[in-house]
Amino acid sequence: MMGPVLAACLLIILSTAWISQANGATCKKDGGVCTCNDQTKNVDCSSKGLTAIPSNIPADTDRLDLQSNKLSSLPRTAFYGLSKLTYLTLSNNQLQTLPAGVFDELKNLETLWLKTATSSGLSHEECLTAYLSSHISAWSQNKLQSLPHGVFDELTELKTLHLNNNQLRRVPEGAFNFLEKLTxxxxYGNPWDCSCNDILYLSKWIREKEGKVNGIESATCVNKKAVLEITEEEAAEDCVYPNTTTAIPTTIITTLASSNDDDIPELPVPQENFQKFLGYQEPDHLPTQPQCLMSISGYLGLMMSLVLTSAAILYVIHFLKKA
Structure with missing residues (x-):
């Protein structure tokens, strides 16, 4: 009778493994990579070499630490279901832009870190200590080049926002208008382009909030002049950035519409430049390569679990018939 007992145990173990595989464990106690504290509702996924945000982060998480990983992009639904978050850090990753609506679910968020670590002003020994203590690699740094319109609009409870040491040259019109509780x-540490009139919104906003929001006065242009001091005369240019959709001149559209295909000359425009001209961005609903690999491995694991579970069931039936 030991045969059926062993088979039943095997069935239970395989079923548990299958459930774990299907749920995609996040916390170490469940076989995941992150450290989760049930009492404080903290989830620490920092310095894990992550290329994608772990699935199934507990819905009641209050603080989520994703700093010092290798996140190069975020899906628009990255934080859906995490409405109780009050603290989120994505510092020291490889992010260059953010998808529109990525923070819309975070209605209770109070602190958001999107900065890059800097060793400016530190001695050699202090830099080495900082490196060893934080496990920040030289290639793991956010370099945000742009922010989508309305990316912070839903963060009405936000009090602290760190955007320092990125590659931002401008912020969208109205970027901070809904952050009424921001203190x-x-x-600082961004190459703000003060020759373009896009900077006038930020300049005016800083002047209005000076003395009410700490840290904003430190924003400086590439020529070292304070952003809050920029005038309309200085920021007179209409600049076009790679992520800004530019309308195609109507004369070109008319010409193309009235011409035969054989008459249209082939223009030697490099694909990369053409994409920049159109403000091209990869669709945020397509999975990144690491996410694809994770999905494939998940399906393979699931199929293997099903095969083994079926074998265990047949094994139990076989011994029950003999008994």
Whole structure:
């Protein structure tokens, strides 16, 4: 009778493994990579070499630490279901832009870190200590080049926002208009382009909030002049950035519409430049390569679990018939 007992145990173990595989464990206690504290509702996924955000982060998480990983992009639904978050850090990753609506679910968020670590002003020994203590690699740094319109609009409870040491040249019109509770905003370490009239919104906003929001006065242009001091005369140019959709001149559209295909000359425009001209961005609903690999491995694991579970069931039936 030991045969059926062993088979039943095997069935239970395989079923548990299948459930774990299907749920995609996040916390170490369940076989995941992150450290989860049930009492404080903290989830620490920092310095894990992650290329994608772990699935199934507990819905009641209050603080989520994703700093010092290798996140190069985020899906638009990255934080859906995490409405109780009050603290989120994505510092020291490889992010260059953010998808529109990525923070819309975070209605209770109070602190958001999107900065890059910097060793400016530290001695050699201090830099080495900082490197060893934080496990930040030289290639793991956010270099945000742009922000989508309305990316912060839903963060009405936000009090602290760190955007320092990125590659931001401008922010969209109205970027901070809904952050009524904001008390600290770090903007330094960005190459703010003060020759373009797009900077006038930020300049005016800083002047209005000076003394009310800490840290904003430190924003400086590439020529070292303070952003808050920029005038309309200085920022007179209409600049076009890679992520800004530019309308195609109507004369070109008319010409193309009235011409035969054989008459249209082939223009030697490099694909990369053409994409920049159109403000091309990869669709945020397509999975990144690491996410594809994770999905494939998940399906393979699931299929293997099903095969083994079926074998265990047949094994139990076989011994029951003999008994």
């Amino acid at each position: 600290r905003l770090q903007l």
